[in-house]
Amino acid sequence: MKLDLEGARVVVTAGAQGIGRAIVEAYLAEGARVATCDIDAAALETLPDAVFRQRTDMGDAGQIADFMTAALDHLGGLDVLVNNAGIAGPTGPVEDIDPADWETCLSVCLTSQFHCVRHAVPALRHSANASIINLSSLAGRVGFALRTPYSAAKWGVIGFTKSLAIELGRDGIRCNAILPGIVAGDRQRRVLEAKAQRRGIAFAQVEEEAFSHTSLKEYVQPEQIADQILFLSSPRGRTVSGQAVSVCGDCQMLT
Numbered sequence: 001m002k003l004d005l006e007g008a009r010v011v012v013t014a015g016a017q018g019i020g021r022a023i024v025e026a027y028l029a030e031g032a033r034v035a036t037c038d039i040d041a042a043a044l045e046t047l048p049d050a051v052f053r054q055r056t057d058m059g060d061a062g063q064i065a066d067f068m069t070a071a072l073d074h075l076g077g078l079d080v081l082v083n084n085a086g087i088a089g090p091t092g093p094v095e096d097i098d099p100a101d102w103e104t105c106l107s108v109c110l111t112s113q114f115h116c117v118r119h120a121v122p123a124l125r126h127s128a129n130a131s132i133i134n135l136s137s138l139a140g141r142v143g144f145a146l147r148t149p150y151s152a153a154k155w156g157v158i159g160f161t162k163s164l165a166i167e168l169g170r171d172g173i174r175c176n177a178i179l180p181g182i183v184a185g186d187r188q189r190r191v192l193e194a195k196a197q198r199r200g201i202a203f204a205q206v207e208e209e210a211f212s213h214t215s216l217k218e219y220v221q222p223e224q225i226a227d228q229i230l231f232l233s234s235p236r237g238r239t240v241s242g243q244a245v246s247v248c249g250d251c252q253m254l255t
Contacts, residue, residue: 006031109153165242174241181248216249
């Protein structure tokens with residue numbers, strides 16, 4: 001399927017590893033021009049030379065502003081913003097969670113999206129195919145015990161996305177959220193390991209419990225998330241807006 005994204009100007013946050021890297025590579029394969037950031041400077045250096053990259057702490061509003069300004073200047077405008085940045089946050093009962101860890105999780109997973117959007121919207125208004133895609137999570141639809149900061153942030157992303165779709169629709173800017181489920185990669189492994197350690201049980205048991213609530217008993221691959229994002233941001237997805245799209249193998253619950 002031809003997606004007509006050649007030459008599209010794309011910003012992807014946290015694009016050096018995991019889901020973000022898969023998104024960056026998918027856009028490059030379609031001939032798009034991509035700018036990205038990441039907190040890991042060494043990982044950024046492994047990206048193709050064609051990618052504009054800048055080390056950025058997505059919990060720092062000033063650094064986000066610097067990155068967005070530089071990225072938009074480099075691209076000469078903007079067609080797509082993919083707010084991918086996020087952290088797992090702490091694992092534990094709500095009464096044991098350090099308030100500082102709560103603030104950090106919400107800052108990176110939710111507030112960073114606000115900062116990126118406010119810098120992106122003036123440029124997106126000049127695009128003929130403008131799209132904002134925010135990474136939420138299945139935790140933003142069904143909740144996630146022992147992961148309350150992360151779940152709260154991801155519920156916020158859905159509300160933020162729906163409100164943006166209504167507000168920006170008159171400008172021809174569509175806004176959607178992606179809700180990944182159990183995604184293959186180091187981050188998911190660390191989350192399951194933390195749960196296993198907290199409960200004093202084996203990793204294999206936690207993994208089996210996680211998949212017991214899915215119809216498709218397999219990890220979601222980062223490339224599958226990237227495929228969905230590319231479709232939504234392409235001209236073929238131009239009438240899809242205000243949606244929270246799950247890519248989760250029909251996961252009914254997160255444990």
